[in-house]
Amino acid sequence: MTDTTTTVTTSSAQQHTAESLSVWLVDRIAVYLKRSSDQIDATVPLAEYGLDSVAALSLCGDIEEDFDLVLEPTVAWDYPTIEALAAHILEELSTQAGAA
Amino acid sequence: MTTAQEVRAAARIAEIEAALGDPADPANPVGQARLLEADEAGELLAAGEKALEALNLNAEFVPVELGGRLERIDTLVRVLRQVFRRDVALGLGYGVTSFMAAVNVWTEGDERQQARLAEILLDGGRASVAYHELAHGNDFVRNEFEARVQPDGSFVLHGAKQVINNAARADAWLLFSRTDDAPGSRSHSVLMVERAGVDPERVTVLPRYTTVGVRGCQLAGLDFTEAPVAAEALVGSLGQGVELALRSFQITRSAVPGMALGGADAALRTVVSFALGRRLYRRSVMEIPHARATLGNAFLDLLISDSLSLVGTRAVHLLPEETSVYASAVKYLVPKLLQETMYELSIVLGARFYVRDGEFGGFQKNVRDLPVLSLGHAGSAACQATIIPQLPRLARRAWFQDAPAPAELFQPRTDLPAIPFRRLALASGKDSLSASLVAAVDELPDGSPEEVAVQSLALRLMDELRQIQEQSLTLSLEDRTALASPASFALADRYTVVLAGAAVLGVWREARADGGDPFLADPAWAAAALDRLVRRLGYQPAALPASCAERVHQELLRRFEEHRSFDLYDCPLAG
CATH class of the missing domain: 2.40.110.10 (Butyryl-CoA Dehydrogenase, subunit A, domain 2)
Structure with a gap:
């Protein structure tokens, strides 16, 4: 489990935590599903919610756009739940912030 | 200058044409009469399979490095077109299925698998x-x-x-x-x-x-x-199947529709022959304005389809990071254009389109055979669903920003580097094809009335791209999945039409710079083709100079009489 108290500062000076990323992702996925955010479980694979393989690729573009991050296009395939994806984004943010 | 690759391609096509002979010759063991009988019997023509085996057609599917002849996807399309021209079933059933299977192995297989599959195919086996x-x-x-x-x-x-x-x-x-x-x-x-x-x-x-x-x-x-x-x-x-499929599909989706152009070529040939020979109202059908226009438009549809197919297949070599979208555009739009063309041609052919044998019997067979291209492998909607989720990103990052494609993308006879199987990207963030359209708009000549027409139609397409960009930026998340609203699918459709226009414009501009083919270098066909695409988008552009349709008509007649193909290659045919 990722420690949700870890914070990362990006170039845009925004502070992200696993929790804030999770909230962001839940909101996105909820829109895909036309459900309210509280009906989305962060531990359920996105594919179970009907996110097809190509649409999952486009999620990567959304993440890049909002967080100024460069990711593998298959990131949502390799980290198939919101929980896993949030942890991965956090890790990438800290790596890329550290490298900058 | 004729390159070694071009010499090899032209020689191979001539060899295939010579071996398969004149389709209309009743004594030809692989002619239309025999092919129709085999179709009625639900069989692939044995003599046809034998002839293709003798030609070692399978070598076309095996990369040169592995002992085969495959060096370029556009050449593969051009060669297979000669088989599809005679029989779509033979083209798919003898060969292309093996190619569709093999691409997976050429893309990700290890050395042993590649060598083994090459051996199977070169021995005449199937995959x-x-x-x-x-x-x-x-x-x-x-x-x-x-x-x-x-x-x-x-x-x-x-x-x-x-x-x-x-x-x-x-x-x-x-x-x-x-x-x-x-x-x-x-x-x-x-x-x-x-x-x-x-x-x-x-x-x-x-x-x-x-x-x-x-x-x-x-x-x-x-x-x-x-x-x-x-x-x-x-x-x-392990677990990389979807990724491998999405990569392999880019090659097969961009290649197969262009092969099927051969079937539509044969159908157009049949209807031209009918229109010239049949007399109604004391004139030939060809002199009836509606019939004449329909045939000219069918020829234009083939040229449009071939331009998009050319760009799609050459992009595999030149722009492998961008092919995800182009391949789906080819697979979506080309079969659709060809089927619509077949319908229009059937109206000219009239009742003969319903006859199952004889001189016109091949037509109904193509009407039945060609739709398989929109069904098999990837359905039209599946191709649109590949494009849709990529639109917002292209809108944000690519359109009106990217550098234009290299000129070689539009040159049918120019050499290409080896197929970069491993560089094909899963999704595309760039679009240099549409960038070529945008870049060209400022440089187009406007001397002749035909050139002016090209210029104004190209402007219209650029404007359409701008509108597609605006609408793509507002696509909601749920409208980017396979379950997107019909409006998303319409947006993808319009985008493929713009890409086809960019391909036509590129092919014309490069032919004009090269000067080797006087018809392709003439703005008349480009104006007429762009006019068709702009009308397809629902616009009513100004009437074209009459010289455009006339030039296309004369070229159609010349190629019919001289037995040359109705595509970008103007290739000599055996009947």
Whole structure:
């Protein structure tokens, strides 16, 4: 489990935590599903919610756009739940912030 | 300058044309009369398969490095077009199925697998591509056919695959298999399994499907019962099946529609022959304005289709990071254009379009055969669904920003580098094809009335791209999935039309700079082709100079009389 108290500062000076990323992702996925955010479980694979393989690729573009991050296009395939994806984004943010 | 690649391609086509002969000759063992009989009997013409075997057609599907002839995808299309021209079923059933299977191995297979498949194909054997499960259609991530991974890395195959071309007679099957129970895109793998390596007690060939068209194709299913296969069957890595499929599809989606252009070429030839020979109202049908316009438009549709196909196939070599979108555009738009063309031509042919034998019998066969291109492999909607999620990103990052494509993208006879199988990207963030349209708009000549027409139509297409950009930016998240609203699908449709326009414009501009082909260098065809595309988008552009349609008509007649192909190559044909 990722420690949700870890914070990362990006170039845009925004502070992200696993929790804030999770909230962001839940909101996105909820829109895909036309459900309210509280009906989305962060531990359920996105594919179970009907996110097809190509649409999952486009999620990567959304993440890049909002967080100024460069990711593998298959990131949502390799980290198939919101929980896993949030942890991965956090890790990438800290790596890329550290490298900058 | 004629390059070595071009010399090889032209010689190979001449060899195939000579071997397959004049389709209209009743004494030709692989002529239209025999092909129609085979179709009626639901068989592939044995003499046709034999002729293709003697030509070692399979070598076209094997990369040069592995002992075959495959060096360029656009050349592969051009060569296979000569087979499709005679019989779509023979083209698919003898050959292309093997190519569709083999691309997976050329992309991700190891050295041993590549050498083995090359050996099978060069010996005249066949490979089948088993992706399809009827229950899941193009939603292949839901596929259930299992390759259960054993502790020692080997697999146990269990379950069924349906509607597989040559399932019963292939020497090797490429099986898209579930290797993990979890949902999602990392649960499938591709296996190359040789028939000889499977216990015959554990695999059953399911009954053949009968179809409306390509009746000679042997579509059947395979049902495996707990059949063990060795670990070496795995192509690429475990769990990479979806990724491999999305890469391989880029090559096959961009290639197959252009091959089928041969079928439409044959149909147009039939109707031109009819229009010139039949007299009504004391004149030939060709003198009736509606018929004349329809035939000219059909020729333009073939040129448009070939321009998009050319760009799609050359992009595999030149712009592998961008092909995901282009390949889907080719696979979506070209079969659609060709089917619409067939419908228009059937109106000119009148009642003869309903006749199953004789001089015009080949026409109804093509009407039945060509739609398979919109169904098999990837359906039209599946191709649109590949494009839709990529639109917002292209809108934000690519359109009106990217550098134009290299000039070679639009040059049918210029050399290409080797096929970069491993560089094909899953999704595209760039679009240099549309950038070529945008860049060209400022540089277009405006001396002649035809050139002015090209310029104003190109402007219209650029404006359309701007509108597509605005609408793509506002696409909601749910409108980017396969379950998107019809408006998203319409947006993808319009975008493919713009790409086709960019391809036509590029082909004309490069032909003009090169000067080798006086017809392709003439703005008349480009104006007429762009006019068709702009009208397709629902606009009513100013009337074209009459010289445009006249030039296209004269070229159509010349090529008919001189037995030359109705595509970008103006290639000499055997009848």
